[in-house]
Amino acid sequence: xxxxxxxxxxxxxxxxxxxxxxxxxxxxxxxxxxxxxxxxxxxxxxxxxxxxxxxxxxxxxxxxxxxxxxxxxxxxxxxxxxxxxxxxxxxxxxxxxxxxxxxxxxxxxxxxxxxxxxxxxxxxxxxxxxxxxxxxxxxxxxxxxxxxxxxxxxxxxxxxxxxxxxxxxxxxxxxxxxxxxxxxxxxxxxxxxxxxxxxxxxxxxxxxxxxxxxxxxxxxxxxxxxxxxxxxxxxxxxxxxxxxxxxxxxxxxxxxxxxxxxxxxxxxxxxxxxxxxxxxxxxxxxxxxxxxxxxxxxxxxxxxxxxxxxxxxxxxxxxxxxxxx
Amino acid sequence: xxxxxxxxxxxxxxxxxxxxxxxxxxxxxxxxxxxxxxxxxxxxxxxxxxxxxxxxxxxxxxxxxxxxxxxxxxxxxxxxxxxxxxxxxxxxxxxxxxxxxxxxxxxxxxxxxxxxxxxxxxxxxxxxxxxxxxxxxxxxxxxxxxxxxxxxxxxxxxxxxxxxxxxxxxxxxxxxxxxxxxxxxxxxxxxxxxxxxxxxxxxxxxxxxxxxxxxxxxxxxxxxxxxxxxxxxxxxxxxxxxxxxxxxxxxxxxxxxxxxxxxxxxxxxxxxxxxxxxxxxxxxxxxxxxxxxxxxxxxxxxxxxxxxxxxxxxxxxxxxxxxxxxxxxxxxxxxxxxxxxxxxxxxxxxxxxxxxxxxxx
Numbered sequence: 001x002x003x004x005x006x007x008x009x010x011x012x013x014x015x016x017x018x019x020x021x022x023x024x025x026x027x028x029x030x031x032x033x034x035x036x037x038x039x040x041x042x043x044x045x046x047x048x049x050x051x052x053x054x055x056x057x058x059x060x061x062x063x064x065x066x067x068x069x070x071x072x073x074x075x076x077x078x079x080x081x082x083x084x085x086x087x088x089x090x091x092x093x094x095x096x097x098x099x100x101x102x103x104x105x106x107x108x109x110x111x112x113x114x115x116x117x118x119x120x121x122x123x124x125x126x127x128x129x130x131x132x133x134x135x136x137x138x139x140x141x142x143x144x145x146x147x148x149x150x151x152x153x154x155x156x157x158x159x160x161x162x163x164x165x166x167x168x169x170x171x172x173x174x175x176x177x178x179x180x181x182x183x184x185x186x187x188x189x190x191x192x193x194x195x196x197x198x199x200x201x202x203x204x205x206x207x208x209x210x211x212x213x214x215x216x217x218x219x220x221x222x223x224x225x226x227x228x229x230x231x232x233x234x235x236x237x238x239x240x241x242x243x244x245x246x247x248x249x250x251x252x253x254x255x256x257x258x259x260x261x262x263x264x265x266x267x268x269x270x271x272x273x274x275x276x277x278x279x280x281x282x283x284x285x286x287x288x289x290x291x292x293x294x295x296x297x298x299x300x301x302x303x304x305x306x307x308x309x310x311x312x313x314x315x316x317x318x319x320x321x322x323x324x325x
Numbered sequence: 326x327x328x329x330x331x332x333x334x335x336x337x338x339x340x341x342x343x344x345x346x347x348x349x350x351x352x353x354x355x356x357x358x359x360x361x362x363x364x365x366x367x368x369x370x371x372x373x374x375x376x377x378x379x380x381x382x383x384x385x386x387x388x389x390x391x392x393x394x395x396x397x398x399x400x401x402x403x404x405x406x407x408x409x410x411x412x413x414x415x416x417x418x419x420x421x422x423x424x425x426x427x428x429x430x431x432x433x434x435x436x437x438x439x440x441x442x443x444x445x446x447x448x449x450x451x452x453x454x455x456x457x458x459x460x461x462x463x464x465x466x467x468x469x470x471x472x473x474x475x476x477x478x479x480x481x482x483x484x485x486x487x488x489x490x491x492x493x494x495x496x497x498x499x500x501x502x503x504x505x506x507x508x509x510x511x512x513x514x515x516x517x518x519x520x521x522x523x524x525x526x527x528x529x530x531x532x533x534x535x536x537x538x539x540x541x542x543x544x545x546x547x548x549x550x551x552x553x554x555x556x557x558x559x560x561x562x563x564x565x566x567x568x569x570x571x572x573x574x575x576x577x578x579x580x581x582x583x584x585x586x587x588x589x590x591x592x593x594x595x596x597x598x599x600x601x602x603x604x605x606x607x608x609x610x611x612x613x614x615x616x617x618x619x620x621x622x623x624x625x626x627x628x629x630x631x632x633x634x635x636x637x638x639x640x641x642x643x644x645x646x647x648x649x650x651x652x653x654x655x656x657x658x659x660x661x662x663x664x665x666x667x668x669x670x671x672x673x674x675x676x677x678x679x680x681x682x683x684x685x686x
Binding site: 025051056057059061062064065066067068069070071072073074075077089092093096097102103104105106107108109110141142144165166194240241242244 | 413415442443445446447454455457458459462464465466467468469470471472473474476477483495496499500502503506661662663664665668669670
């Protein structure tokens with residue numbers, strides 16, 4: 001089985017989608033000849049041509065608005081927004097239209113489209129390039145939000161997202177675009193939306209993470225294992241809908257949960273997960289659910305980004321806290 | 326592309342406000358089939374009576390806040406009659422006239438203003454999207470639908486309907502720009518009715534016309550007298566033909582006037598002079614001038630006009646009855662189409678609302 005990076009696996013997912021379904025088109029800034037600023041769409045323009053892999057004007061509302069119109073008229077667009085910090089001009093199109101066209105038309109126009117967005121920090125990117133505002137999208141009824149953290153999932157989730165009947169925000173953790181390689185089957189397969197991945201089995205505490213926080217939490221779990229603490233690590237993969245069964249099942253087993261995300265704490269997805277655990281596993285809890293998150297400050301310029309983002313030390317401290325509660 | 330020198334403030338006019346045809350108007354008129362000439366009139370009357378009845382229904386508390394369109398009948402009917410079943414319509418919330426002509430049943434339009442989502446759904450084969458409420462957001466989507474048609478090699482255009490206020494939004498600019506760059510079969514149909522709620526067009530734009538903005542995008546720009554149904558129809562017909570021929574997008578500015586308030590919740594006397602409203606009502610009315618033309622041409626008599634009005638009233642009343650008789654939707658409909666398949670949390674919330682009674686879910 002070929003081994004590839006996350007970014008290559010996403011490329012594979014897009015390539016398969018374009019090959020399998022003639023109604024799929026890719027559009028965005030620099031996605032064509034340049035192959036994307038991260039090279040995510042590398043080679044696709046050469047293979048599928050200018051009509052299916054489209055360099056657009058620099059206009060996020062235009063890209064997403066056009067994608068919705070294309071979906072209404074029978075295409076399956078994969079729109080790329082270059083960085084999450086730049087998605088906001090297109091936010092209105094997502095919130096007022098993509099998310100609710102199905103409801104507003106009683107199922108007549110479901111707005112089946114994918115918006116791909118590199119997100120998160122950790123790569124010393126210029127100012128305003130490192131946002132992690134996934135909870136803005138998770139909060140909007142009608143949207144689905146997914147984040148792969150392995151090359152295998154990146155391809156499978158992308159294929160599933162493109163075929164999904166609902167609009168999907170597909171977030172790509174830039175930090176791990178090229179951090180490691182993993183096995184990716186050279187065939188068509190789907191990783192279903194709404195299913196978390198059990199990364200590691202453990203008994204003492206549940207760690208919940210997604211995106212670039214997964215390898216960090218994994219590393220923390222390895223260190224904690226040496227100290228005799230075994231972690232049940234869950235990679236959410238799907239931020240909406242949530243895989244409640246896996247989350248609740250794990251917390252009922254361990255009685256403790258630590259949620260790790262790089263978005264700021266207040267009203268981040270960690271708050272929703274905490275409430276979910278509270279509603280469904282309260283009597284199983286041995287300690288309050290604890291969050292390790294970015295601080296409630298604007299994402300800093302990169303000189304301070306390591307201080308802003310969760311790190312091993314903070315995860316270990318949080319685990320200690322819930323174990324010794 | 327727009328020729329600024331040739332463009333008059335009022336735009337292209339084929340029927341003068343006094344009901345007489347211009348020279349070019351006469352040419353167009355002679356080539357026009359008779360049933361089309363009648364259809365302009367019939368639809369304009371139908372649309373106006375529906376609109377007036379809707380305002381009354383709102384005053385009686387039978388529908389919610391309503392956006393009247395009286396005064397814009399020629400712009401809406403003339404443009405919509407130039408479209409085929411294969412063409413897409415992305416309307417704003419003041420386009421009941423367009424929707425009706427395109428095949429949206431009147432009772433569904435009323436249901437929309439009764440706050441019911443059923444009013445958003447067009448019958449099978451009627452390519453009318455729901456009213457777009459946030460200003461200008463429909464314009465990039467119409468552009469995208471036109472793009473899809475081009476890629477699929479389908480001979481159809483998409484039309485974005487919007488007002489003069491929308492031309493200040495970024496979405497308008499982005500859509501025009503894409504349409505120019507990719508030469509898309511889209512028509513941007515702006516009804517310049519002079520006011521965005523209370524703000525006059527002079528506060529939206531330092532250039533005097535919407536149409537001239539087209540030159541910045543290398544698309545065709547044309548200004549027509551929006552109260553001249555024949556001119557509107559002709560401009561739209563040409564824009565549609567060009568779109569389908571691969572000649573790209575057109576921005577049509579139909580200069581018209583919103584005779585009523587922005588909505589039934591608005592008081593237009595706060596920002597408009599009576600004399601201005603009177604001028605547009607008494608001297609530039611779109612129906613009166615066309616009625617005069619038809620009568621002079623022997624296609625209409627006062628008696629037939631009365632009979633047609635009566636028939637339109639009956640149609641509207643039947644629609645009112647139908648809409649008011651529609652059974653109330655069960656609360657579970659809240660969840661019906663949020664996702665194709667409901668996620669577990671939504672299944673729980675639905676159960677919470679219905680108390681476990683899923684029979685109407």
